[in-house]
Amino acid sequence: MRAETIVSKLLFIFAITIFAGCGGSPSDLGFHLDFARPDVAPCERYGPARIDILPLTALAQAPDSRRDSILSVYICLLDSFDSQIKAPAVFRFELFEHAQRSTDPKGRRLTIWPDIALTDPALNNNHWQDFLRAYLFSLPVQKLSAGDYILHATCITPSDKRLYADFLVRPAR
Numbered sequence: 001m002r003a004e005t006i007v008s009k010l011l012f013i014f015a016i017t018i019f020a021g022c023g024g025s026p027s028d029l030g031f032h033l034d035f036a037r038p039d040v041a042p043c044e045r046y047g048p049a050r051i052d053i054l055p056l057t058a059l060a061q062a063p064d065s066r067r068d069s070i071l072s073v074y075i076c077l078l079d080s081f082d083s084q085i086k087a088p089a090v091f092r093f094e095l096f097e098h099a100q101r102s103t104d105p106k107g108r109r110l111t112i113w114p115d116i117a118l119t120d121p122a123l124n125n126n127h128w129q130d131f132l133r134a135y136l137f138s139l140p141v142q143k144l145s146a147g148d149y150i151l152h153a154t155c156i157t158p159s160d161k162r163l164y165a166d167f168l169v170r171p172a173r
Helices: 002-019 042-046 121-127
Strands: 050-053 058-060 069-078 090-098 106-112 134-141 149-156 162-169
Touching: 050 149, 050 162, 069 090, 069 149, 069 162, 090 134, 106 149, 121 134
Parallel strands: none
Antiparallel strands: 050 069, 058 069, 069 134, 090 106, 090 149, 149 162
16 A cells, blocks of 8 residues: 555656646747857857948048048947947948939949958957947048949858948038
């Protein structure tokens, strides 16, 4: 009789542990980050989620008509909580003609600059504007005709995630 009681209690405890459960995992709660993924390094969760080109971005015409103009690009990296962050990345910039009254405002590509790799801490810090929490890039531009342009920025993170942003650039008047 004693053995039957012990066996029935063990079976009851075994059944409770096997069939009882807690709903779902934390990734089922609607988080846009999957914290349960083992293949993602912990530091990648704090990396850039999107980029934004700040409205300070401007095309400054050179006073001397023989010289190139300068496109000053202010770009910030935002994490998943929209906080501006500083992170290693590779930036690629392209300048397009603005096609008015079109579903795709990017017309003909005028310029593509070489990639700017900010993976070295010293170079990254040289482009960083701490008071704006953004990066500043001064890109030379050959003489352009009057009109509006589309600046297309691509940010490639160390985890090979590509983030994109477009910005309408109007020449200084």
